[in-house]
Amino acid sequence: MAKAATVYDVAKHAGVSIATVSMTFRRPERVRPSTRDLVLAAARALHYVPSASARGLADGRTGVLGLFSFDYLLPVEVDEGADPDEDCRDFPLYVDEIQRGMELACRRHGYALLIGGPSRVGGAGNLTDIAGHVDGLAVFPQTLPAEALERIAGRIPVVAVSEPPDDDRLSHVTVDNRGGMRAVTEHLIRAHGRRDLLFVGGLNPAEGRDRFAGFQDAVRAAGLRVPREPLVPRTRALPGGRAAVVLPADLPLPEAFVCATDDVALDLLEILAGRGVRVPQDVAVTGFDGIVAGRVVRPSLTTVRQPMAEMGRVVVDILRGRLDDPGRAPVFRELPVRVVLRESCGCGPR
Template sequence: MSKAATVYDVAERAGVSIATVSMTFRRPDKVKESTRDLVHAAARELQYVPSASARGLADGRTRALGLFSYDYLVEARAAEAAGPASGPGGPVPVVREAPDEMCRDFPLYADEVRRGMEIASWERGYAVMIGGPSHANPAAFVTDVAGRVDGLAVFPQTLPPESLEHIAGRIPVVSVSEPPTDDRLSHVTVDNRGGTRAITEHLVRVHGCRDLMFVGGLNPAEARARFDGFRDALRAARLRVPRKPLVPGTRVDARGRAAVELPADLTLPEAFVCATDDVALDIMEILADRGIDVPGTVAVTGFDGIAAGRIVRPALTTVQQPMVEMGKAVVEILAASIEEPGRAPEVREMPVQLVLRESCGCPPRSARWAY
């Protein structure tokens, strides 16, 4: 392979300065059309590709955004390390998978937010770099990423707060879902409390439920807000208000993924209000295995609006987050902060929708209510 052409080669071939070549690719609107044509022709002849890192050195920008996300690839890497089911040229393995299992692992909440970031980044000419806490030293890794990007988005509990605050001193940072401990950081979230209040009110008013149980922990902060919304609705209906939620145990399911477990001797409520769709889907599997009818015996609801909730039977009633729009909002805030250093932090709380399906007792194709 021949040596790659440099900016100096292009400048010599086009008969212009290296500054003009650089400006042609960074700010073409500042260069005369005839000069741009000369530079582009020279670049094509020499098969020259501008270096993003070189452009970054010139103007302090990398045209890349970072996302520190949950790591859903650990299981995939483990399976890959175990080797293929058959050797080269061997028979193609056949996997029989139930329709309601196809979307349990993808796309999930974080995947949809990331997709929104990718769409908005592409529209603005940014690349997206992704990291996760599976790295041996996540703080060192994210600091390294922060040196390669113009702005960073972070999911809850993926990075120590002190590391996040340190990075925010160098580049714009947006916290996704969970309010940061540092109020100098921007934050994109949804109406977690109002969404769970609405779904609980629906169970009480429409389905006549009087004994309801919230399932899920109180960490991160968005989960606590959902539990607070649950309690708000019960208090308004003058029903018993639990002091704490049911925090389920965990198990490893047939697919090798972590799933929740319910105590075998648990007295069933009339309705489970779950902190996430993942928890709700796990509970529906447990109830099905025990021969308990949903929603005939107990109703189940979730929160997020992931694809699996539409496919499972009965389909899952849930609070739909605008996940893709959240990702787009993250990029909008980062791009604005990059263009305007020192800009005040921004907090966006986006609306949610109550999606009524069969798992709460509603008939198929029920209306979607904006909240």
């Protein structure tokens, strides 16, 4: 790799000053066409690629948005050993779909997307390092040190995804967890006459609370008996690094399992199938999120779909808005959800 050419090299080669070189790339219309051609020719000849670091340093913005992600299913402990072809992550997960939405939105607005996540080895993948690289940052729900987030939010706009607004300096994008859960639960009660419902908790406590509340709303409104406490399943690490739900062997069957997330619901379907329990005949099952895998399993999963691609878009919009107007206060957006009826609740195929 030959020593990289800089503005200085290009300037000398073209017989102009570095300011003109810079101008040629930043504001071509302000330099005379003949000069412009000279500079561009020199740049080409020297294999000039402008340093984004230098640019970022000089003008204070990088043109990059960041996403600090987190694998629920593939924790950092997964290592080289695993056969990459047997990736359990066949279908895009919740976070993948949001990420995809961000990618598209970034592309549309001329931003690049920097993706990082917890990493043992240090390096630029860590939260603070990501933050140092970008103009704005999105973080997925997880136990990130609140102190670090606050610190970063004091420097660049930060939006927390799927994390109910707290009294912090972050923007928040969530969905109507309570309303959505209330709606599916009502469906089970009204359309399918299920009266003995068991709520199964998920992994994100904050969202889980809201969803449980929605569940209770529906149960109470129907005059059913005060719901049991949510069943909070234990999890077990699968060989692939995936977390699988574990249920007590003696769990009595309710008339319906109302799960806080699709992930849990899918595991539950598998467990039930293993025990010879028929869904939805013996027991109904519903999820929450609307991940692709839920459409593909048999029985297909009735669920509450979050508009994930749109969430990604909204995240980017919020970031852009706060970048345009740095004085703007943090934003909170709650997006609507949609109940998707499929087989696992007793509704027709798909």
